[in-house]
Amino acid sequence: MVDVETSPVGRATLEDVARAAGVSVATVDRVVNRREGVREKTIARVEAAVARLGYRADPAAARLARNQSFRFVFILPSGANSFMTLLSEQVARTAEWLAGQRAFIDIRHVDVFDPDALAQALETVSPAYHGVATIALDHPRIRAAIDDLADRGIPVVTLVSDVPSSRRLHYVGIDNPAAGRTAATLMGRFLRGRKGAVGVIAGSLALRDHAERQFGFHQVLSSEFPDLIALPAVEGRDDSERTQAATEALLARRPDLVGIYNVGAGNRGIAAALKESGRSDIVWIAHELTVHSRRLLLHGVIEAIISQDPGHEARSAARVLLARCWGDPILPDQERIRIDIFLRDNLP
Template identity: 45%
Template sequence: MRSTLTDIAREAGVSSATVDRVLNNRSGVKERTREVVIETAKRLGYLAGSDLTPVSPQNRIRLDFVLPAGTNTFIANLLAQIERQAARQHDLDVHIHSIEGFNPDTLARTLHDLQGKTLGVGVIALDHPTVREAMRSLAASGVSIVTLASDILHVPRIGYIGIDNRAAGRLAGYLLGRFLGGGVRHKVALFAGSLSYRGHEEREMGFRHILGEDFPNLEIVELREIRDDRERAYEEAVSLLKRHPDLSGIYNIGAGNQGIGQALIESNRAGQIIFIGHELTDHNKAFLLDGTLDAVIDQNPRVEAREALAMLSRTIRGLPMDYHPPRLQVIFRENIPES
């Protein structure tokens, strides 16, 4: 069965209208986007020139991705996208390592063990001295490194693939402030996976800054680290709701929305407390539809996987790279996109 424009749009992470403009050679499309659409159309067999020349094992590029294990659905979706897209690129030999993500020593050992085995590494990493040193050592051995979803500064990585997390935190604070309104004082609470992730720390920073600037009537009463675990999120949320019967809002910086949502539903406070979270997973879609979640700030794992694979492989081959970052997008119940 021949692929359709919709198939190409879904795989390329763009709209069907953009695919139509590219395939009909119309203006108004960035060059990098045009390249992605053409490559996707060829890979799916929509355009001629999609026959793959066999690649010998010695010419394949080995890439390794080190991702945290656990119940984080976004990470699971990102992992699936990396595997799916890598399987279609016969010049790549991709290995994925799922490790205990909140243990910096485990992460550092994994990175050290990759020396001499790989040409490129993508990693979601804690910002910790042992991890930074492992990344420096890996880069010094000639390995190209990209950080995913959460950046680490002052290490020799070739790039960061992800959204502006400080802007995401500000956006969450703006949404919560607008939902709750001015004048009346409101209590709000924060949940985070771990502030050892720079991305989570940056989201908290952005959230606090915009509240101080524009919404001084919102008081942050608690911040709980839940290690992106839904059971821990549930337990902490149940405890939070008991301690603060007058709580007005929740911002979950990381994963664990399923546990928080369950606690809100069981306490009959879903829809009464404004709840802002991240990532458009299947569970979050359901919470948007029933009113448990008011808004989701989304980053597209399909785009992040595509850009990570492209940045690593093109850098290793000495080809120019035009980074096409994932967009920061707010999803409400009324604009949930098609799967």
């Protein structure tokens, strides 16, 4: 016959220990948490039951028992950026998971291209919040706002775009210079044997991720592919109409244009400009796998997409903030966001 006291099914609980020791759950709780008010003989009995059952305290359960909860705010871009819409959806899904751990997420949308609007959103974060995750501009006022939140004891995680000179807790996103270098290597190989100019379109160079991508791109294209000229980046504010206008200007100004690297969003604008021009020979490399970019990749309009997983990023930001609240360590390998490269042959 199996001894149920020494062989519990699954992980032993406080109730199992209390039953084995012949005491109340409250007494076991006092013993395992080293609180006073328990006789030595009772302590010995409880500790013997703990050892016999292999009981290990569950920190999360202890927090739940103390009715401890946390609230975070995610500050995300407003507008019609498809990737940011996916990110917002993933944050909402992450909120469902967090709720089971008594942690809650509010989402606030602002124009992250406007440093004053973003700074105001950060400066007015309620003291009721235990952490902030934000898409960030590398701007003096944004740095100051993040540092002020740190002074107030509210940790900040930068998401997708970093402000490394600030006192942010952690950056969740890909290695953007490496992403730009990867784009340049792909562009050079797709264009091998051809000469000409390559246009670079960014949302805003005030976004560090966009600035770092175009830097990495120029670095590799100029050093490893001398027949290709990487043009200075032009800004489209991640808006399809502005990006279309920027692409049309590139096509008109540079008849030797052979490639386009879109650092940010606005892919529908580039597609419209290329279709209107009839330039099906342009090699186009883009970022982020969305419904629209997937279709363009499948139809051979985009050659390759460099992407990052918005679900991983949303969960990672939440985990990092939760770990800070709990005093737990951050696991770098778990929170590292990888660079994905998609061709139409390996689409998920």
